[in-house]
Amino acid sequence: MREAWVIGAASNRFGKMPETGREAATRVALEAIRQSGLEPKDIGYTFVSNCFGLTEKQGHVGPLINGGLGIPEVPSCTIESACSSSSAALHEAFVHVAGGFTDAALVVGVEKLSHLDTLTATSYFAEAADYAFETKNGATFPGLYATLANAYQKAYPMAPEVLGSVAIKNHANAARNPHAQFQKEISMDTYLRSPMIASPLRLYDCCPFSDGAAAVVVAAKEFVRHPVTEPLVIRASARSGSITEMQDRPDLLGLPATRTAAEKAFRQAGMEPKEIDFLEVHDCFTIAELFALEDLGFLPRGTAGRAEVEGVTARDGKLPVNPSGGLKAKGHPVSATGASQVVEIFEQFNGLAKGREVPRTETALAHNVGATGGSCSVHIFSRR
Amino acid sequence: MSATDPLPSAPHTVQEFVHGYEEEHRLRGFRCPNCGLTTATWALACPHCGKADLEEATLSDRGAVVAFTVLSVPGDEFLNDAPYAYVVVELDGGGRITGWMPSVKSESDLTIGTRVRFSPSYKPGVQFVKDEGDAPAR
DSSP: OOOEEEEEEEEOOSBOOSSOHHHHHHHHHHHHHHHHTOOGGGOOEEEEEOTTGGGGTOOOHHHHHHHHTTOTTSOEEEOOBTBTHHHHHHHHHHHHHHTTSOSEEEEEEEEOOTTSOHHHHHHHHHTTSOTTTTGGGTOOHHHHHHHHHHHHHHHSOOOHHHHHHHHHHHHHHHTTOTTOSOOSOOOHHHHHHSOEEETTEEGGGBOOOOBEEEEEEEEEHHHHSSOSSOOEEEEEEEEEEOOOOGGGOSOOSSOHHHHHHHHHHHHHHTOOGGGOOEEEOOOSBHHHHHHHHHHTTSSOTTOHHHHHHTTTTSTTSSSOBOTTOHHHHHOOOGGGHHHHHHHHHHHHHTTOOTTOOOSOOSEEEEEEEETTTTEEEEEEEEOO | OOTTSOOOOOSSOHHHHHHIIIIIOOEEEEEOTTTOOEESSOOSSOTTTOOSOOEEEEEOSEEEEEEEEEESSOOTTOTTTOSEEEEEEEETTSOEEEEEETTOOSGGGOOTTOEEEEOOOSSSSOBEEEOOSOOOOO
């Protein structure tokens, strides 16, 4: 297996895009390629994620992006894994590059939802659950995570302020991230006064609907030779799955796919959680950040809430979590999220995360979940 | 599932599960004779042990709430029903199923452990009400 590097990573500002998904994807892709020091013609394969492209009446977007980059002959395919789509695409790029099939691969994630009304967008999100056995019984996407939160709260009682502290921390980070949808801090009072969506989750526990695009260039170490950026060495690229339906999960106190993906990733990297400097984790809802910290093996079960309240996960804390603002405040354009986590790690490694720097940037981990954990990706990066 | 196993004949379809809830007023499921798992989800092979030998079962219509949420913002087929509870129920005799409870309007109306009963109506999905009857003998 060859060593694979991330040598370029770019994102637009999440929120509401005036242009179409295809235009935004092509733009961030060109930006990431230019930053990497490569030319579009160096790309051997393009992996695209665009779960809800059909809402723009556009499928098969890969060839359109490659055409727009001037490389129409380059093969492409679309990778779908719900909210973990572009980390799944990154995994495919890693497999191609590390396996020697391609010297350089492009990963592009893009989503546009702002042309849909909230109800329609909510329905699309719920499609990643099991329609017959969950959605048809009244579940929504927030409702499913709220149900898990309820089970967790029963096992480990916590005040509303615990989840509130996750939201406040992630908003504070997003306020310093030019890619973020919500570039403003919130107070505990604002959090507590926000309306209940699905108990115990309030509006400020939930990630927003977002448009956005992010792209990553992966290349073989031997192909790059003289990198113009500080590359992220991909030390592990692991994926896992679990039964989707909540009714078939004996344990509701976390996401089993995170646990198995993390075990694989740490084994692949030959590393332990204590060697990781900072994390980008999948906080589609505040409770999901607690699950991530425990399921990834950073904190014992039932203790992540206390760590959040005590500031352990703050940007200047012992274990900075989501310095980008996370899905919660940076935004969650479904298919762009996994790639955008890598953009944040790339910017931190390259001194581009101005005003939101974390203290140590030798290693980092990205954790991306599909829906309620039917899919999960864990990537571990280090410096050369 | 191994290569030498005959392909399982699906005892029923996803649509038949839904038909079971809504028309026959029963909770259909599977039991795995190999590992003993009871599931209310359609499958060809057991999600626990992988053996493709699932037997049809009618699950109990009574059980206890394992986890729940009260939704203020509903799913699009439940627009006029919010708030309502979405529940995970551990059924007596085995198997878990998710459903919804239109009578639960606030978080304080329900606790984990509350006894519930499957109560089909003209509404879609698996609908539960609080079970005011006696708990089953254990």
